[in-house]
Amino acid sequence: MTVFGPLGPSLAPWLRSFKGFRGLLKSHADWYANLAGYRQMGLKYDDLLIEERPDVERAINRLTPRETYDRSYRFKRASHQSVLHKNLPKDQWITKEEDIRYLRPHVEEVVKEDNERKVWESLAVSRK
Numbered sequence: 001m002t003v004f005g006p007l008g009p010s011l012a013p014w015l016r017s018f019k020g021f022r023g024l025l026k027s028h029a030d031w032y033a034n035l036a037g038y039r040q041m042g043l044k045y046d047d048l049l050i051e052e053r054p055d056v057e058r059a060i061n062r063l064t065p066r067e068t069y070d071r072s073y074r075f076k077r078a079s080h081q082s083v084l085h086k087n088l089p090k091d092q093w094i095t096k097e098e099d100i101r102y103l104r105p106h107v108e109e110v111v112k113e114d115n116e117r118k119v120w121e122s123l124a125v126s127r128k
Helices: 012-016 019-036 054-061 065-084 104-121
Strands: 003-005 008-010
Touching (some): 012 019
């Protein structure tokens, strides 16, 4: 069972249906997120999305002023830590609970609107 998403076929729904495999996959995902190191620099997962993609760019424009400020602050703080070549102090790391997908709903909404626009633009009007 494959589901076609905006990036092509996905096995994710099928894999999520297996509870034992899901737990194993979740533990590996948490391990990999910690290994990636973005949380130690004070960034969230959605901060890593490529901003040059049109859907992400439009989604960023839909953020509230507070979310935009927080995002800019996280980038500034991570840039500073990168120049210093060290991570933030452990008490300032982003925890797994804080690392929520704040941009994902906006990106999904933009993709849905684009798909709807394609459907409406491709309609052929004919006389009866």
